[in-house]
Amino acid sequence: MHPMIHTGYNPALVALSIGLSVFASYTALDLAGRIRGAAPGPRWSWVAGSALAMGGGIWAMHFVGMLAFDMGVRATYHLGLTLLSLVIAVAATGMAFAWVADKDAQPAAVLVAGPLMGLGIAGMHYTGMAALQIPGDLAYNPSIVAVSVAIAVTAATAALRLAFRPHGVGQRLLAAGVMGLAVAGMHYTGMAAATVTAVAAGAPAAHAAMLPQGQQNLALYVAGATFFILFLAMLGSSLDQQRVQRDLQASEARFRAAIQAVRGVLWTNDAAGRMIGEQPGWSALTGQTRAQYQGYGWADAVHPEDAQATVHAWNETVRTRTTFNHEHRVRMADGSWRHYAIRAIPVLDARGAIREWVGVHTDITEQREAEAELRESNEEIQRYAYIVSHDLRAPLVNVMGFTSELEATRVELRAALSGHPQAERIDADFGEALGFIKAAVNRMESLIAAILKLSREGRRQFMPESLDMTALLQGLADAHRHQAEAARAVVTVAPDLPRIVADRLAIEQIFGNLLDNALKYLDPSRPGQIAMTARAVGSRGICFSVTDNGRGIAARDHARVFELFRRSGAQDRPGEGIGLAHVKALVRSFGGRIEVRSQLGAGTTFDVTLPRGASTAVREDSEPAPLAAA
Structure with missing residues (x-):
């Protein structure tokens, strides 16, 4: 029966191994955190750096931990298996980081990459143990081995989740400490699963002939080289951080210059909509001191006639967490009043909560x-x-x-x-x-x-009302049925057209004129086809189209057809040339636009784009309109 060897640890080397683990974890987490924001090319450089830092650091921790293990027998290491354990650590870590980066750090991706990294770390550990050459036998307790693998998988999954979450230096230090201690815990749990027995009597006596100082020097060399590599990685991270800071400063300067170029003033409010901190742009604009504009004091610089509507609209925007669009007059530092358009958007934190509001006041007085x-x-x-x-x-x-x-x-x-x-x-x-x-x-x-x-x-003053455009256009088509039958034409109106708020008579005049023109200038050589359709344009516009297969309009006349008393093509139909001019005037009064697309012999399409919502077809008075949030 072979005697069991009593083992122990060198406390100094154990502490050194844990320090290596924590430092490597911090470096890897810092490098991995840069993967998400990097371009495709640099991203893979950060993946490789993170893999070398994490995998190499964990391997160095394992090797120093092995040197700290006092087995009472002379021990050597198989070079090939030792290098293979390093390759396993770096490859598994790299694949895990690459997988998470490719999937944009989604939770499901972390659940795949975490076990991959954990199994790689465990494989590195037990491959390194297999590289151990001693005059004795090495056996493992399966239960403790399973616990060590579970620790490795759990620690790796937690590390990846933390690495790809936005966090500060304090959180990263905490995460590195947890990760480093977990990796060290996995290593020493795996070591606890091992039992060493001598192959011959007297073998433990060989321990007296060992050179502990040589092992300590080897451990220091490995630790020193690893710390140096990790230091270079941290230096690269620091240089990249300086580059990011310079880019950020340049971007901020460019943004401020752009704001000035459009005669704008930049300001920020807290999540509740109160102005806090230094606001140099607002102060220079209004002459208000910090004590005066703090909180809702900024409203004192708004024109009395506009202040109540502004505060109400702002409070409603903060409550609904939407984009703020508004106009009001602001008292300048010299006491004059200027008209400003305001746009503000909420800035969200990682949890989706509003961190602050960023807004711009743009001078539109001249406009x-x-x-x-x-x-x-x-x-x-x-x-x-x-x-x-x-x-x-x-x-x-x-x-x-x-x-x-x-x-x-x-x-x-x-x-x-x-x-x-x-x-x-x-x-x-x-x-x-x-x-x-x-x-x-x-x-x-x-x-x-x-x-x-x-x-x-x-x-004429417009009277806006909600209009069912399908019913309205179908009514126009029915009114022109006799004219359409005489011209052998079919008029189709698309179903379920969007509703708009507009003046009914004006809308009937617009599309009645367009339909009348389409019927009047059909090509007699073929049956007429006229279609009235609509499509959304952006978030606030609707484009209604009247399309025919008539004579068409020459390209040189596309702009002229909207001129007063100007007609194009053969003048074989009655008219004064005011219909399209009238249509264009009405469309423009609604804040919309009309365009023509046509080809001789193929047909014509008139596109009428109108705004959606209550502002449609509301005529502006010569006096300033009431101010309200959009």
């Missing part, structure tokens, strides 16, 4: 003043057009009256010239002249009527 001037100018033009067209009617009525007088005179003149050799020619010339006069008068009458119509429409 609002220009819009007011444009509205005033348009109203003046409309008034002028009304007056001019009204005044033109008076002399036109006189011309029409005298034309009737000339018709009567023509009869008398014909009787007076009876028998004259030139009577027939004079009567024909007289009749032709009267015809030209009447045609010109009728043309003038239609143009004046068109101008008056546009003028009246420009002054």
Whole structure:
């Protein structure tokens, strides 16, 4: 029967092995934390660095721990198996980090990679134990071996979960300590599972001939080399952190420059919507001190007429955690008032809770003043057009009256010239002249009527209401059914069109004009097909399309068709050329746009994009509109 050898540990080397484990864990966690934010190329560099740090550090901890193990017999290590244990540690760790990085650190990925790393660490440990060469036998307790493997898997899974979670230095130190102690615990649990027996009597006596100091020096060499490698890894991490900091500073400077370029002021509020801390942009804008703008003190710089609506809209935005869009007037440091557009978004932390609000005030005073001037100018033009067209009617009525007088005179003149050799020619010339006069008068009458119509429409106040666009457009199609049947055309309206809030009469005028034009300019050589459809445009717009297979419009006329009194193509249909101009004016008054897509001989599509929601077709007054959050 072989005697059992009583074993022990060198306390100094045990402490050194645990220190190696903790330091390696911290380095690996720090490197692994950079994998998620890296580009595809650098990402794999960080994966390799993390694998070398974790795998190499754990292997060095294992080797130093083995040197700390006092077995009472001379021990050597098989070089091939020792290097294989290092390869297993680095490869398993690298595959685990790569898997988690490729799956964006999803919990399911950690549950796969954690056991992979744990089994790799356990494989490294027991391969390293197999490299041990002693004059005796080495046996294991299966239960304790299972416990050591479980510790390795649990520790590796926890390490990967912590490595890919956003955390600070304190949390990373705690995680490294837990991971390092867990890895050391796995190692020494695995060592506790081993039992060493001598193969011959007197073998333990060989311990006296051993050179413990040599083993200690070897352990120090391994530890020193490992610490140096880990130090280089930490140095690389530190240099990368400095690069990230420089990029962050450059990005922040670029962002601030962009804000200044658009005449904006950047500010931040806490999660509850209160202004705290230093706000140099706001202070420079309003002249308020920190004590004055703290909390909700910033509202004192908002125009009294806008303050209540602003605070209400802001509180509602904070409550609903949505994007803040608003406009109000702000008192400048010199006491003047400026008009600002505000946009603020919530910044969330890792748990999804609001950490702070970041907002920008953009000066739109000149824009609002220009819009007011444009509205005033348009109203003046409309008034002028009304007056001019009204005044033109008076002399036109006189011309029409005298034309009737000339018709009567023509009869008398014909009787007076009876028998004259030139009577027939004079009567024909007289009749032709009267015809030209009447045609010109009728043309003038239609143009004046068109101008008056546009003028009246420009002054009409819109009455917005919720509109079922499917029913409205189908009603227009039904009203044009006789015209469509005469042209051998089919008009289809897409079902379930989105509802909008708009002025019913204006919308009927827009799409009635477009449908009338589509029917009027169909190609007689083929049955007409007209479709009315809609699609969403962004989060706030709806594009309604009227598509036909008619004559089409030449590319050079695409922009001209919207001009007043301008018509394109063959002039074989009645009209004054005001329909599309009227449509464009109505669409623009809603804050929308109209575009044409057409090809000669193929057909035409008019796209009318209108805003969705309560602002649709609400006419702006010349006075500032009430301010409200969007």
